[in-house]
Amino acid sequence: MSSNDTLRQTISPETLKAEYISPASCEFFKTEKGFLGAEINGQKFNRVILTRALPLTFSDDYICISDVERKELGIIEHISDFSEDNQKLMNEELGHRYFSPVITEILSIKEKFGNFYFDVMLGDLKRNFTVKDISKNIRYHEKGFDLIDVDGNRYRIIDFDAIPKKSRRLLEPYLY
Amino acid sequence: MKKRKRKDSAFPEKRKNEFHPSLCAKLHEAGLDTRNLKYNVSGDMDSEQCFRDAWLFFDEKGLYIATGEEKLEKVKKNHTPVEPSYTLDSVRSIPLEDVDSLETESYLSTGRLMAVKDGEYEPLIWFSLGKLGDFGTFAKAFNSFKNTGEVEINEAPDESGTCRKCGAPCPPDRDLCPRHMKNSGTAIRLFRFFGGHIPQITAIVLVMVASSAAMVLVPQISTRSLYDNVLSNPDGLPQNELIKALGTLVLSIVGIRVLNIILTMIQQYMSATIMPKVMYDIKVKIFEAMQRLSVNFYSSKQTGSLMNRVMRDATNIYWFFTDGLPRIIIDSATIIGVLILMIKMNWKLSLFALLAAPVLVFTIILGDRMFRRMHHKVWIFHSRLGSMLSDNINGQRVIKAFAKEDDEFDRFSEMSREVRNADVKLSVTEATLFPLLEILVLLLSTAVLCYGGTMVARGDGSMTAGTLLSFIVYLEMLKEPFGFMAWVTNWWSRCADSATRVFEICDAQPEITEKENAIPLDNLRGDVEINELEFEYEPARPVIRKLSLKVKAGDMLGIVGKTGAGKTTIANLISRLYDAKEGSIKIDGTDVRDLKLADIRRNIGLVSQDIYLFIGSIADNIRYAKPDASMDEVIAAAKAAYAHDYIMKLPDAYETRIGAGGQRLSGGEKQRISIARTIIQNPGILILDEATAAMDTETERNIQNSLQKLSKGRTTIAIAHRLSTLRDADYLAVIDGGTIAEYGTFSELIEKKGEFYKQYKIQSEALKTIAIGADSAQSNNEEEEQSNEQQ
Numbered sequence: 001m002s003s004n005d006t007l008r009q010t011i012s013p014e015t016l017k018a019e020y021i022s023p024a025s026c027e028f029f030k031t032e033k034g035f036l037g038a039e040i041n042g043q044k045f046n047r048v049i050l051t052r053a054l055p056l057t058f059s060d061d062y063i064c065i066s067d068v069e070r071k072e073l074g075i076i077e078h079i080s081d082f083s084e085d086n087q088k089l090m091n092e093e094l095g096h097r098y099f100s101p102v103i104t105e106i107l108s109i110k111e112k113f114g115n116f117y118f119d120v121m122l123g124d125l126k127r128n129f130t131v132k133d134i135s136k137n138i139r140y141h142e143k144g145f146d147l148i149d150v151d152g153n154r155y156r157i158i159d160f161d162a163i164p165k166k167s168r169r170l171l172e173p174y175l176y
Numbered sequence: 177m178k179k180r181k182r183k184d185s186a187f188p189e190k191r192k193n194e195f196h197p198s199l200c201a202k203l204h205e206a207g208l209d210t211r212n213l214k215y216n217v218s219g220d221m222d223s224e225q226c227f228r229d230a231w232l233f234f235d236e237k238g239l240y241i242a243t244g245e246e247k248l249e250k251v252k253k254n255h256t257p258v259e260p261s262y263t264l265d266s267v268r269s270i271p272l273e274d275v276d277s278l279e280t281e282s283y284l285s286t287g288r289l290m291a292v293k294d295g296e297y298e299p300l301i302w303f304s305l306g307k308l309g310d311f312g313t314f315a316k317a318f319n320s321f322k323n324t325g326e327v328e329i330n331e332a333p334d335e336s337g338t339c340r341k342c343g344a345p346c347p348p349d350r351d352l353c354p355r356h357m358k359n360s361g362t363a364i365r366l367f368r369f370f371g372g373h374i375p376q377i378t379a380i381v382l383v384m385v386a387s388s389a390a391m392v393l394v395p396q397i398s399t400r401s402l403y404d405n406v407l408s409n410p411d412g413l414p415q416n417e418l419i420k421a422l423g424t425l426v427l428s429i430v431g432i433r434v435l436n437i438i439l440t441m442i443q444q445y446m447s448a449t450i451m452p453k454v455m456y457d458i459k460v461k462i463f464e465a466m467q468r469l470s471v472n473f474y475s476s477k478q479t480g481s482l483m484n485r486v487m488r489d490a491t492n493i494y495w496f497f498t499d500g501l502p503r504i505i506i507d508s509a510t511i512i513g514v515l516i517l518m519i520k521m522n523w524k525l526s527l528f529a530l531l532a533a534p535v536l537v538f539t540i541i542l543g544d545r546m547f548r549r550m551h552h553k554v555w556i557f558h559s560r561l562g563s564m565l566s567d568n569i570n571g572q573r574v575i576k577a578f579a580k581e582d583d584e585f586d587r588f589s590e591m592s593r594e595v596r597n598a599d600v601k602l603s604v605t606e607a608t609l610f611p612l613l614e615i616l617v618l619l620l621s622t623a624v625l626c627y628g629g630t631m632v633a634r635g636d637g638s639m640t641a642g643t644l645l646s647f648i649v650y651l652e653m654l655k656e657p658f659g660f661m662a663w664v665t666n667w668w669s670r671c672a673d674s675a676t677r678v679f680e681i682c683d684a685q686p687e688i689t690e691k692e693n694a695i696p697l698d699n700l701r702g703d704v705e706i707n708e709l710e711f712e713y714e715p716a717r718p719v720i721r722k723l724s725l726k727v728k729a730g731d732m733l734g735i736v737g738k739t740g741a742g743k744t745t746i747a748n749l750i751s752r753l754y755d756a757k758e759g760s761i762k763i764d765g766t767d768v769r770d771l772k773l774a775d776i777r778r779n780i781g782l783v784s785q786d787i788y789l790f791i792g793s794i795a796d797n798i799r800y801a802k803p804d805a806s807m808d809e810v811i812a813a814a815k816a817a818y819a820h821d822y823i824m825k826l827p828d829a830y831e832t833r834i835g836a837g838g839q840r841l842s843g844g845e846k847q848r849i850s851i852a853r854t855i856i857q858n859p860g861i862l863i864l865d866e867a868t869a870a871m872d873t874e875t876e877r878n879i880q881n882s883l884q885k886l887s888k889g890r891t892t893i894a895i896a897h898r899l900s901t902l903r904d905a906d907y908l909a910v911i912d913g914g915t916i917a918e919y920g921t922f923s924e925l926i927e928k929k930g931e932f933y934k935q936y937k938i939q940s941e942a943l944k945t946i947a948i949g950a951d952s953a954q955s956n957n958e959e960e961e962q963s964n965e966q967q
Contacts, residue, residue, distance in 0.1 A: 033298045047297075055284075097283045099225055099302075112673075125227055135556055151306035154285040173549035 021065060021074035023082045028089040036093040038065065040073055048073065050093050056141040059098070063090065100146055100156040101127070106167035109174075116174070118147070120155065129155065134174040145175075195231060199246070202262045203231070208240050208269065214327050215317035217310050221302040222266070225286065229262075230301055232289075234318055239275055239291070241268045241301055277322060278315035282308055289315065362672045365679060366493065369457055373450045380446050381505055387439035388509035390432050392517060395649040398429050400521075403642030447498060455494050458678065462490065465681045470688040471753045489674035496671035504664060507657035514650045521643050525628050529651060532620045533658070539616060540659045543609055550602045557595045564591055617655055621648050688755055690773045697775035700860035701764050702729035702891035704750065708759035711745060711914075719745050720914040722759070729764075732892040734905030734922075736932065742914040743895045744785065747865045750893065751780050763861070781859030785866035787843075787850045791835030794823055797849055798830075801857035813856040816882045818875055819848035844871040851879065855886060862887055864894040868901065876901065899936045908932065 027039045028048075035047040045067055053062035053075070063076040079087055105121040116131045129149040131137050137148040144157040157163060160175075195203070195218075200210045210216075212235040219230030222243045229246045232239070244264035275291045278300075287308045289300045303311050320328045370377055404410065406421050413421070518526040568575065568584055575584055628647060631639035704727040711720040719742045727733045735743050748754050750761055752768045761768045768776060781801075789797050798813055799805040805813075810830065814820040822845055826832045834841060834849075841849070851867060864883065868876040876898075883892075884904055896902050903922055910918035910925070910932050918930050925932040 033296070035297070035299075096225055096286075099283065099286050101227070122227070127227070149306075151304065151308075152285070153305050173552055 019075055020077045023086070026065075026074075026076075026082075026086075028086045030089060036089060038073075040065070045073065050090060050097065052094065052098065055098060056139055056146070059094070063094070100154040103147075103155050103157050103163070103167075105164055106170050109170050115150075118149075118155075122155075129153065138175070195233070196260060196262075198260060199231065199262050202244075202264055203240075203242055203267075206242065206264050206267045208242065208267060209235070212236060214321055215314060217307075217314040219301060219303045219307055219311070221286065221304060223299070223301050225302040228265070230303070232301065232314060234272070234321065236272070238272050239270045239278075239318070241270075242266065243301075272322075275318075275322075278318045280308065280311050280315055287311060362675045362679065366671075366675050369454050370450070373454070376446055376450050380443055380450075380502075383439050383443045383446070384502055384505045385509045387436050387443065388506050389513055390436045390439065392510060392513035392653075394429060394432055395646040395653070396517070397425055397432070399646035399649050400640075400642040401425055403645055404640045405642075408641065443502065447502065451494060451498050454497070455490055458490050458493060462678055462681055465684065468686050469681075469684055470686045471748070489677050492674035493671055493678070496667060500664060500667050500671070503660060507660050511654060511657050511661075514653055518647060518650050521647060522628075522631070522639055525624065525631065525639065525644075525647060528627050529620070529624050529647075532623065533654075536616060536620060536655070537658055539613060543613065546609075547602075547606070550598075550605060554595070554598045554602055557591075557598045561588075561591045561595050564588060617652070621651055624648060624651060688752060688773070691770060694772040695766055695770050696772050697763065697766070697779055700779045702860050703727070703762075703764050704733075704861065704891060704893070705762040705765070706746075706750075706759070707762070709746075709749065709756050709761065710758040711742075711749060711754065711756050718757075718914055720749070720756075723911075723915050724759075725909060725916065727891055727893065728906075729891055730889055731906040732887055732894060732904065734902030734908040735893065735895045735911060736897070736899060736902065736908060736935070737911035737917075741911040743911055744865055745914075746911070747782060747784075747863045747893065747895060750861075750863060751782050752776050778857075779860045780863060781854040781857045781861070782863045783847075783851050783854045783865065783867040785869060787846045789834050789841075789846055789849060792833065793828075793831045794826075794834055794849060795830040797834060798852045798856055800853050805856050809856055810852075813852040814849075816855050816886060817848045817852035818878045818882065819845070819852050822848075844875060847871060848875075848879070851883070859890070861891045861893070864892065864896075866895055866897065869897065880904075899932070899939055 021040060025041045029037050029039070031037050031046055036050070037044070037046045038048045039045070047068050049066050049068065049070065051064045051066070052059055053064060060079040061077060063079060065073045065076065067073060076082070076090075079090055082090065101122045103120045104123055107119040107121065107126070108117075109119075110117040116134055117128065118131065119126070119128045121127075129147075131147055132150050134147070139146040139148070139154075143159040143161065145160070146154045146156050148154050160168065160171075194200075194213070195210060195216060203210055210233060213233040214235055216231065216233035219232060220227060222228040222230060223241075228243045230241065230243045232241050234240065242264050243266045244262060247261045247263075270291065275293055277292045279290045279292055279297075281288045281290060282305065285305060287303050287305060289303070289311055291298045291300050317327045320326065402422075402425055406418060406425060409418060515526070515530075518529070564587065568588065575581060625644070625648060628639055628644040632641055632644055704725075706723060706725040709720050709723040710718060712718045723742075723746070725733070735746065737743050745754075749756055750768070752761075752771075752773065755769060763771065763776070763779075790800065794814075795807070795810050798810045802809070807830075811820060814823055814830075823829055823832070847867060847869075848871075854862070862883075867883075868879050871879065880901055894902060894905060902908060905922065907919065907921050908925055909916050910930075912931065918925055918928065918932050920928065926936065
């Protein structure tokens, strides 16, 4: 077999498939201290870390599982392939790791010296944060986007068209 | 982490190492005694990752966590602190013996404080990323208390990111929220740059006012006098007298116009002589300040576009003062002059016209806001297209290698289309709105004409036809200044923004400073001693942990370790490009922080893996550290660095221009010039940070030999991935996770069969494989040659 053939086999979708963790070989559980654990191919891990490969566009697909030393244990292709209980545990863990408060209303945006000072509502909670240069600190996803403040905190607008008209009008000039 | 001292605060409880008395009372009610607290921190989330106020502290008995809500009234105008009120909804006490240590973990947008007991982790509380530094320090304080019984924290609490007047969040590089920021302070500082030119500035302002006054007079003559005194011929003058009067009027108008042109010329000439001088002062001031700043300032995220600050921000200021400010003066003088004349001519008609003026101003402001948004959108599209173009030009080799020209063209077309559509929309809106504005002005003029016309028609002498017409001309004259005044605030904001960024650099304090009575380092021996060194680039993410090392004068220490282990950081800390967080580095027994900075830099030669060569000739670059070096020294240094041979092959040899736009050199060639540059410096301590990584094995071996000669009699610290290059080191340190994993001589480490041995074996086997591959390739070639010969 030539080296080219070997390379083709190594990177073919079929070989990548073999790296994925199947629902049959993986069972999640929650430890007494509240950490997510997993039993993968018969091996028990008392704490695993889940990370999204495509956190903005496919948040429920291509989930990497690693141990506390960040050594990859495998990849989950689709969360939806797993049982409801497992899905719930995975979503809870991912929810914590990728926690982004959801902006439901923008009360005001003040621009001063290149910084944008936001007053927003996160449901019932009023909060203010500062974004430096919106065009560089915005991450678009399907219908909305994440705003990253000066500390690195992310605030999410799930659906831009669904927030109040006044909020849209305030933010629209900076969204290009 | 950047720390700044605050002058005053409305929130003393956030600055000092104690809670607010009201909170202490509340905690006391809940059974928590804060009187003996050792260290505390305020958080913003609870254990369920919900936003709540949280307070953590520890004393000799335990660790305590309370969550609840802090209510603060708005800060009063005089910034006096207001009494906050607290409610608690959960309180937790953990006996001190149940926690061995505290650790923080950071996630995408939050962090979590963990308690560790017998290697088992227990999550305690969440916090937002802005609190990571505070919680990291809290954990450090707790751990030091557990280990030593004392809270040994020499870090000030992180005060960045909050307004010093009201505590509201603001960017880390600012200490005021928008409510408390004022442009006036910036304006005063900006005007100080003009301090040396006060007579000229006064003259310019007077000339501008005179020029405006002259222009305001024109309608008086060209309209009012023309109609009322000449064309209507009220005194029944004969024709030749009328022509004479007309001639005088025309000459007066031409005279005023000429005077105005002369005054404008004088003003522009004077501005042209002063403004470049002021701009020179500003640019020199920024550049001077930038040279003082530490490396950390340049690598921090806020300083990505420093060049813009020198060039673009200075240019923004320049245009405001060259174009904007003169127009403000001229237009203000015009508005005042015109209004005085209008009121003097007919106060009733003036009042009538002025009543409609707010509608006009309001429309202009509204239109301006709309256009500003559209201009911003167009600007973003243009800048995105510019970035794409730059990306495309820089990546041409890759584009061609992957045959992606068509895809790139499509991408460019798509973005160009967006720019075109935005431009078209802007132009169409402008083309629609400006005539509408004209119509509004026309309506206003018509209303004034109707009202004024009835006054003229009444013939009671309250208004003449000439006065009415000049009134209409004055209204026209007011349109542009009012429009300008409506949006000049935006221009000033941009200028103030630029000025603030400029002053930010001028005011920035270098993190690496020399002590007042710094000790000179004249006769260097070369002993280097590192004690319990700790360092972190970002809070709570240590890069170097409790690292201790000793290098005797004249010895060679080899440092090895995986990528990201902290090797380069050690080199940077010895050179004092950064200061240690904790612990010390001593040269000849003196802490580097006590030594003169220039002496440290003179005595330590650093050949970094990031090579930077300046624009200039090769000879200039080699003699960078010693500008008076003779050509003999330059050639000797180049020979020692094995650079001489390839330099001599270049058409302009040592005079070859390198750096941006100059001769392109390979990585290895650049490294050799960099080594020659350090050789000519003749430092007492030599730090080689992957100095030969980009070279082929033969050149590397030659340079190694050369450096070996060079390192005789001087302390050498060599960092390398290729372990074979460190065979001659007196001792070796294997760094892992920011601390020393193994230490000893080359043979000791090989015998130990630890990490060093493992890495050495891997590298040796890889080299053997390459050698076998090369041998088999050679034998194949020989076989082929033989078969060809046989054929």
